[in-house]
Amino acid sequence: MSKRIDVKDLNVYYGKFLAVEDVNLTIEARSVTAFIGPSGCGKSTFLRTLNRMHEVIPGARVEGEVLLDGDDLYDDAVDPVHVRSQIGMVFQRPNPFPTMSIRDNVLAGVKLNSKRISKSDADALVEKSLRGANLWNEVKDRLARPGSGLSGGQQQRLCIARAIAVSPEVILMDEPCSALDPISTLAIEDLINELKNDYTVAIVTHNMQQAARVSDKTAFFNIAATGKPGKLIEYGNTADIFNMPKEKSTEDYVSGRFG
Amino acid sequence: MSTKTVSPNTLRRDGDSGQSGDKIFSTASLLAGCLILAVLFSVAIFLLGQALPTFAADPSEISGGNGFFSYIWPIVIGTVIAATIALILATPIGIGVALFISHYAPRRLAQGFGYLIDLLAAIPSVVYGAWGYAVLAPQLAITYDWLANNLGWIPIFEGPASNTGRTILTAGIVLAVMVLPIITSLSREIFLQTPKLHEEASLALGATRWEMIKMSVLPFARPGIISAAMLGLGRALGETMAVALVLSGGALNASLIQTGNQTIAAEIALNFPEAFGLRLSELIAAGLVLFVITLAVNVIARWIISRHKEFSGAN
Numbered sequence: 001m002s003k004r005i006d007v008k009d010l011n012v013y014y015g016k017f018l019a020v021e022d023v024n025l026t027i028e029a030r031s032v033t034a035f036i037g038p039s040g041c042g043k044s045t046f047l048r049t050l051n052r053m054h055e056v057i058p059g060a061r062v063e064g065e066v067l068l069d070g071d072d073l074y075d076d077a078v079d080p081v082h083v084r085s086q087i088g089m090v091f092q093r094p095n096p097f098p099t100m101s102i103r104d105n106v107l108a109g110v111k112l113n114s115k116r117i118s119k120s121d122a123d124a125l126v127e128k129s130l131r132g133a134n135l136w137n138e139v140k141d142r143l144a145r146p147g148s149g150l151s152g153g154q155q156q157r158l159c160i161a162r163a164i165a166v167s168p169e170v171i172l173m174d175e176p177c178s179a180l181d182p183i184s185t186l187a188i189e190d191l192i193n194e195l196k197n198d199y200t201v202a203i204v205t206h207n208m209q210q211a212a213r214v215s216d217k218t219a220f221f222n223i224a225a226t227g228k229p230g231k232l233i234e235y236g237n238t239a240d241i242f243n244m245p246k247e248k249s250t251e252d253y254v255s256g257r258f259g
Numbered sequence: 260m261s262t263k264t265v266s267p268n269t270l271r272r273d274g275d276s277g278q279s280g281d282k283i284f285s286t287a288s289l290l291a292g293c294l295i296l297a298v299l300f301s302v303a304i305f306l307l308g309q310a311l312p313t314f315a316a317d318p319s320e321i322s323g324g325n326g327f328f329s330y331i332w333p334i335v336i337g338t339v340i341a342a343t344i345a346l347i348l349a350t351p352i353g354i355g356v357a358l359f360i361s362h363y364a365p366r367r368l369a370q371g372f373g374y375l376i377d378l379l380a381a382i383p384s385v386v387y388g389a390w391g392y393a394v395l396a397p398q399l400a401i402t403y404d405w406l407a408n409n410l411g412w413i414p415i416f417e418g419p420a421s422n423t424g425r426t427i428l429t430a431g432i433v434l435a436v437m438v439l440p441i442i443t444s445l446s447r448e449i450f451l452q453t454p455k456l457h458e459e460a461s462l463a464l465g466a467t468r469w470e471m472i473k474m475s476v477l478p479f480a481r482p483g484i485i486s487a488a489m490l491g492l493g494r495a496l497g498e499t500m501a502v503a504l505v506l507s508g509g510a511l512n513a514s515l516i517q518t519g520n521q522t523i524a525a526e527i528a529l530n531f532p533e534a535f536g537l538r539l540s541e542l543i544a545a546g547l548v549l550f551v552i553t554l555a556v557n558v559i560a561r562w563i564i565s566r567h568k569e570f571s572g573a574n
């Protein structure tokens with residue numbers, strides 16, 4: 001498990017609008033990479049191109065290459081469905097399936113593609129995934145209850161459990177803590193630290209401390225003005241980005257002097 | 260000792276600025292609610308009052324000569340059969356068409372298709388009836404013949420098939436066509452309301468479009484689909500003109516492709532013009548029974564919907 005991603009000369013469009021321009025970077029396997037930048041600079045857009053979730057939006061398309069351990073995700077012969085089963089995603093707002101129990105939520109991805117799984121295997125997988133998401137102790141007595149009955153932080157960890165249950169190579173997270181309180185946020189940050197032992201993790205965040213706490217590498221995106229495409233300004237080790245950035249705009253942003 | 264000064268409570272509202280709109284609206288909605296109840300209630304009272312002579316009458320005076328129950332139950336069954344056929348055919352097709360419009364068709368095409376379906380709902384039932392009578396029934400007569408010859412061992416397809424094709428199955432099919440637009444356009448509305456959040460949740464797990472629909476769209480839309488089907492059923496149960504035109508009615512018959520069977524609504528429509536006295540009261544009593552059936556169907560639907568409330572995502 002866990003593969004690296006190489007992005008080469010990537011342009012992302014919404015119809016005619018160029019939202020992200022000319023991104024080149026490498027996301028290392030078994031590490032946490034953070035994407036930071038002001039609102040509207042295309043962080044979410046870029047993240048969604050990494051598992052072809054981008055294509056769900058009508059008119060959205062990309063130019064360039066995204067390689068998962070050397071294999072191009074955008075090759076004509078590649079099925080986006082297969083890409084997404086290998087590169088999981090956690091969204092800004094927790095989105096467990098409301099009509100499913102906690103257990104079924106965890107198993108949702110595994111049961112796709114009409115895969116059969118025995119009850120004992122399923123039980124083991126549910127426990128392993130929920131433990132992996134630091135949620136097991138809180139929900140082990142109510143696995144049959146609806147997932148929507150959990151707190152926001154618990155729901156988000158349930159979504160992470162659901163994502164890791166399919167044993168993806170990479171996990172993408174788009175501001176996973178922005179709807180959560182500080183305690184739940186810390187719980188998720190701890191979890192991200194553990195996840196990188198097994199997975200490649202890429203996370204978008206608006207919280208500078210969070211980027212500093214959880215990530216190994218940081219990419220700073222920016223836009224020149226509204227309506228202009230977002231660009232990757234600087235990419236490097238998190239410590240370097242925060243302590244001795246090369247670019248003036250990076251320094252302004254990470255030190256809070258922005259705008 | 261200090262003197263207490265009474266400061267005016269600044270949170271108290273002065274005058275009724277902004278409040279009057281609220282009041283007007285709540286009064287208006289209360290009135291509207293009461294009005295609906297009043298209308299329903301007066302309809303019920305009217306039906307009961309007019310139907311009373313039938314229940315009081317001597318069984319031998321009722322049509323058929325064996326009392327109201329043996330008069331009504333065959334047409335109750337007929338009504339239920341016709342409406343059930345309509346629902347069984349229309350619900351899956353309606354859901355399929357709605358899904359096509361909401362999740363498969365290119366956007367431009369989907370819109371046109373949607374308008375077309377809405378238009379279908381506006382066609383008067385006489386037109387459907389005439390079409391069923393003149394076009395559909397003769398066509399189906401051939402199919403019925405085939406069914407009788409090949410599947411005749413199944414009681415509902417027992418021969419000899421009707422020559423005209425004007426059977427309860429034809430009536431059910433015409434009803435299905437009539438309720439299809441209702442079910443389709445309501446389901447489509449619900450499908451379109453599925454939160455993007457939940458659709459993306461399944462797609463991000465590697466779901467195909469159909470799997471996404473099974474995981475996110477249909478569970479979300481379930482109560483809405485049931486409501487849509489119930490509205491369709493309501494129309495199918497109460498439809499008079501189309502059935503009256505299409506069905507050449509008769510006694511209760513298990514075979515759906517022979518002449519026979521009748522629905523309450525068509526029975527009323529066909530006999531009302533010449534009815535007076537006890538016969539009139541009988542027909543109104545039949546209407547009362549239809550009213551009760553419709554009510555029961557709605558109660559059951561509510562119950563089905565509420566049974567899954569906990570998992571509906573409403574919390």
Ligand SMILES: Nc1ncnc2c1ncn2[C@@H]1O[C@H](COP(=O)(O)OP(=O)(O)OP(=O)(O)O)[C@@H](O)[C@H]1O
Pocket residue numbers: 014017019037038039040041042043044045046057227230
């Ligand atoms: N579905 C869409 N259709 C068209 N344009 C879009 C769409 N989603 C985003 N955009 C545009 O793409 C640009 C980048 O948006 P994106 O959501 O990726 O920014 P972001 O960096 O994630 O911002 P935030 O930090 O606020 O989440 C913006 O100009 C936005 O208006």
Ligand SMILES: [Mg+2]
Pocket residue numbers: 043044045174
């Ligand atoms: Mg974003």
